[in-house]
Amino acid sequence: MNPTFGSILIKVFAGAVESGTILLLPTLGEVLTERSGVLNLGLEGLMLIGAFFGFLGAMKTGNPYVGLLLGMVAAAAAAAIHAFICVTLRGNQTVTGLALSIFGAGLTSFYGDSWVSQRLTIAIKPMAVPVLSQIPVLGPIFFSQDLIVYAAYILVAIFWFLLFKTKVGVNLRAVGENAKAADAMGVNVVGTRYFWTILGGALAGAGGAYITCCIHPYWLNGITSGKGWIAVALVVFAMWNPFNALVGGFLFGSIEALQLQLQAAGTYINSALLSMLPYITTFVVIIVATVIVRVRHVGTPKELGIPYAREEK
Amino acid sequence: MKFLKVSLIVLLAIAFVVGSTGCKKAAPPTPAVEKxxxxxxxxxxxxxxxxxxxxxxxxxxxxxxxxxxxxxxxxxxxxxxxxxxxxxxxxxxxxxxxxxxxxxxxxxxxxxxxxxxxxxxxxxxxxxxxxxxxxxxxRMEQPDYLAGLVAGKMTKTNKIGFVLPFSIPECIREVDSFTVGLREVNPTATVTVVYTNSWYDPAKEGDAAKSLLNKGCDVIASGVDSPAPLDEAFKAGKYGIGYDMDMAAGMKTADEAKSVLTSRIWHWGPYYLKVAKAVEDGTWTSGDYWGGMADGIVDIAPISSAVPQSVIDYVNTRKQLILDGKYTPFDGPMINQKGETVVPAGTTMSDADQLNLQWFVQGVIGEIPKSGS
Missing domain, CATH: 3.40.50.2300 (Response regulator)
Structure with a gap:
C-alpha cells in the first residue's frame, strides 16, 4: 500500500503552505515597514523574540492564541526600539537592524535558558474550513490549515488593498518615496514610520510565535534558525507588494519541502546541492527582481533607509 | 558584609593550612592544591x-x-x-x-x-x-542496532525514515547498524535517509521527517539533535526513535511519550571523570578511546509501553550478547546496497574501517553524496 505520487505532492504542498506562512508573516510586515522608508534587518531577532515570548505566554496562560498575541506585543516593543533609534534619533538603520537581530538572539537565549525543551500541552491545531476544504487538491493544500494560515491570507488581502487602494496606503508610500513632499502635504512622517515599523515588528513576532505556538510547540535557543534572513531577501523578491510576499513565502516553503521530498524519494542528487536550492533561488530572484525594478520603476521605496529631518535643506 | 567575607576567607585559609599540616606531618611541604x-x-x-x-x-x-x-x-x-x-x-x-x-x-x-x-x-x-x-x-552503533530491532518489529509499512545531519562516517555507521538490526527481524523493511545538512535546524528537521512520513514511513529515527522529527511522527500518529537523550522523558503527555519507541543515549559523565582523574594523577596518555555499552558510555533508553514485552525481551537478549562482547553490529556478513558482500561471514569490520565508513548496507534507500558531484 504505497501512497500515490499525487497524494504525496498534496502533502508536500500542504506542508509548504505551513512553513511558507512562517516566512510570509515577517515578509509581509517588512514590506509595510520598508514602504514607509524604514529598513529593518532585525527580523531574525524579532522572530526569536516573538517565538520565545509567544511560547512563554502560551505556557503561562495555557492558551496558544494568547501566547501568539503576547509574542507579537513583545516583538512590537522591540521594533519600537528600532523605530526610536532610526526615526527619532535618525541612527543608521542597517547597523541598528543588525544589532536588533543579535539582541533578539541574546535576549531569548538568556531568558529562554530555563525553558529549553519544555513543551506546550496545547498547541494551535489545524481547523479545516467547511466546504472549501472539500475542493479537490486545493482544499487539502490551502484550506485544511490552522487559523494563523487563514489569518495570513486575509492580512495579505487587507494590506494589499490598504497599500494600493486607500488614502492611508498613498500616504504610507509617499512617506517612503519622498518624505519631504509627504510632510509638506501634511502627512505625519514620524508617526507613519513609527506605526508601520512597530506593526512590521508585530508581524515578524507572529511568524516566530507561529513556530513555537503551533508547529514545534517547545522552546529551543535559536529555533528560527535563519528564517528571518530569508524573509529580508523575500521582501526584495516581493518587490514590496503584499501579494507577491504570499507567492514568495509559499514558493520558498515549497522549494524546501520539495528538496527534502526528493531525497526521501531516493533521488540521487547531492543533498548538499539540494539544500542550497532556496539560496540559489534567492540569488536568481533578486537578480530578476532588480532588473524588473530598474526597467519598470516599481518597488523599492526611494527613501528606504534614509532618515528624515524636517529642518534639513 | 565585605569585612565578614574577607575574614571568613582568611579564617578558612588558616583552618585549611593548619588542618592539612596537621594530618600530613610526614609529607613534604606541598604547594597549595591547584584545581x-x-x-x-x-x-x-x-x-x-x-x-x-x-x-x-x-x-x-x-x-x-x-x-x-x-x-x-x-x-x-x-x-x-x-x-x-x-x-x-x-x-x-x-x-x-x-x-x-x-x-x-x-x-x-x-x-x-x-x-x-x-x-x-x-x-x-x-x-x-x-x-x-x-x-x-x-559506539552508538550498539544502541542503534537495538533500536533497529524495535523498529523492525513495530513497523507496519516496512518503511523506516532516518533524518540525518550529514553523510559523515559517524552518521553512516548509525544508519548501517540500525538497518542491520532492522533487517535481522524484518528482512523486507527499508530505511530511507534524508539529510538536513545542518547540526541544528529544528524547522528543517521537522520538515525532513514530514517528507519521510509522506512517503509512508511509519517509524522515524532521528540522527539530529532536536526533537522536531519525533513531534512530526507523533502528530502523524506514527512512531519516533530519539537520539542523544531519553526523548520520551521530555514529552508532555503520556501518548507523546509512548510514541517514542526508545532513544539511543549518551552517558559521558563517568568517562569525563576518568579522564580528569588521569590528568590529575599524571597518568594520562594520548590515544583513542572508543567505548561501548559495556562501558556504559552509550545505552538505549527504556523502551515504550507501545512495544510488546516479547520484543523487549528479545532486545534484552541481544543487548546481553553485546555486553558480553559476543556480538557487534559490524559482524559479517555485511552486504552493501549493490548486493556485494563487503564484510564476509565470520569476520568483523575493523575499527579503522568503521571510522572511515563510506557505504550503506543493503536495505538503505539513500546515497552518500560525493563532494562537488
Missing amino acids: LKVAFVYVGPHNDGGYSQAHEDGRLYLQQNDPNVETTYSESIPEGAQSEKTFRDYAAAGYKLIFGTSFGFMDAMVNAAKDNPTVKFMHASGYKRSDNLGTYFG
Whole structure:
C-alpha cells in the first residue's frame, strides 16, 4: 500500500503552505515597514523574540492564541526600539537592524535558558474550513490549515488593498518615496514610520510565535534558525507588494519541502546541492527582481533607509 | 558584609593550612592544591535537548564527583577555523584539559594542541591525534542496532525514515547498524535517509521527517539533535526513535511519550571523570578511546509501553550478547546496497574501517553524496 505520487505532492504542498506562512508573516510586515522608508534587518531577532515570548505566554496562560498575541506585543516593543533609534534619533538603520537581530538572539537565549525543551500541552491545531476544504487538491493544500494560515491570507488581502487602494496606503508610500513632499502635504512622517515599523515588528513576532505556538510547540535557543534572513531577501523578491510576499513565502516553503521530498524519494542528487536550492533561488530572484525594478520603476521605496529631518535643506 | 567575607576567607585559609599540616606531618611541604581547570567546547547550545546537552550533563557529573576540578564551557561554537581561537583562549587562560565535542573542531584542535604542549586536548569523534591530543567516542552503533530491532518489529509499512545531519562516517555507521538490526527481524523493511545538512535546524528537521512520513514511513529515527522529527511522527500518529537523550522523558503527555519507541543515549559523565582523574594523577596518555555499552558510555533508553514485552525481551537478549562482547553490529556478513558482500561471514569490520565508513548496507534507500558531484 504505497501512497500515490499525487497524494504525496498534496502533502508536500500542504506542508509548504505551513512553513511558507512562517516566512510570509515577517515578509509581509517588512514590506509595510520598508514602504514607509524604514529598513529593518532585525527580523531574525524579532522572530526569536516573538517565538520565545509567544511560547512563554502560551505556557503561562495555557492558551496558544494568547501566547501568539503576547509574542507579537513583545516583538512590537522591540521594533519600537528600532523605530526610536532610526526615526527619532535618525541612527543608521542597517547597523541598528543588525544589532536588533543579535539582541533578539541574546535576549531569548538568556531568558529562554530555563525553558529549553519544555513543551506546550496545547498547541494551535489545524481547523479545516467547511466546504472549501472539500475542493479537490486545493482544499487539502490551502484550506485544511490552522487559523494563523487563514489569518495570513486575509492580512495579505487587507494590506494589499490598504497599500494600493486607500488614502492611508498613498500616504504610507509617499512617506517612503519622498518624505519631504509627504510632510509638506501634511502627512505625519514620524508617526507613519513609527506605526508601520512597530506593526512590521508585530508581524515578524507572529511568524516566530507561529513556530513555537503551533508547529514545534517547545522552546529551543535559536529555533528560527535563519528564517528571518530569508524573509529580508523575500521582501526584495516581493518587490514590496503584499501579494507577491504570499507567492514568495509559499514558493520558498515549497522549494524546501520539495528538496527534502526528493531525497526521501531516493533521488540521487547531492543533498548538499539540494539544500542550497532556496539560496540559489534567492540569488536568481533578486537578480530578476532588480532588473524588473530598474526597467519598470516599481518597488523599492526611494527613501528606504534614509532618515528624515524636517529642518534639513 | 565585605569585612565578614574577607575574614571568613582568611579564617578558612588558616583552618585549611593548619588542618592539612596537621594530618600530613610526614609529607613534604606541598604547594597549595591547584584545581585542574577543565573546559568543554560545544557546537550547539548547552541545553539543546540533544547532543551538546548530553556532554553538558557529563560536565556537571564531573564537577559534582571530582572536587579537584573547576570546569567551564563554551557553547554554540561554529566548527572550523573560528573555533581555534576558543581552544587557544582556554589554553592561554590556564585550562589544562580541554574537551572539544564536535567532529568539525578537529583541525582547530590539532593546531591549538601543537602550540600548547602542556595542555591536554580531547576530541570527540575525531581521528587526528598527537602527544597531547587524544580522541574519544562511544559506539552508538550498539544502541542503534537495538533500536533497529524495535523498529523492525513495530513497523507496519516496512518503511523506516532516518533524518540525518550529514553523510559523515559517524552518521553512516548509525544508519548501517540500525538497518542491520532492522533487517535481522524484518528482512523486507527499508530505511530511507534524508539529510538536513545542518547540526541544528529544528524547522528543517521537522520538515525532513514530514517528507519521510509522506512517503509512508511509519517509524522515524532521528540522527539530529532536536526533537522536531519525533513531534512530526507523533502528530502523524506514527512512531519516533530519539537520539542523544531519553526523548520520551521530555514529552508532555503520556501518548507523546509512548510514541517514542526508545532513544539511543549518551552517558559521558563517568568517562569525563576518568579522564580528569588521569590528568590529575599524571597518568594520562594520548590515544583513542572508543567505548561501548559495556562501558556504559552509550545505552538505549527504556523502551515504550507501545512495544510488546516479547520484543523487549528479545532486545534484552541481544543487548546481553553485546555486553558480553559476543556480538557487534559490524559482524559479517555485511552486504552493501549493490548486493556485494563487503564484510564476509565470520569476520568483523575493523575499527579503522568503521571510522572511515563510506557505504550503506543493503536495505538503505539513500546515497552518500560525493563532494562537488
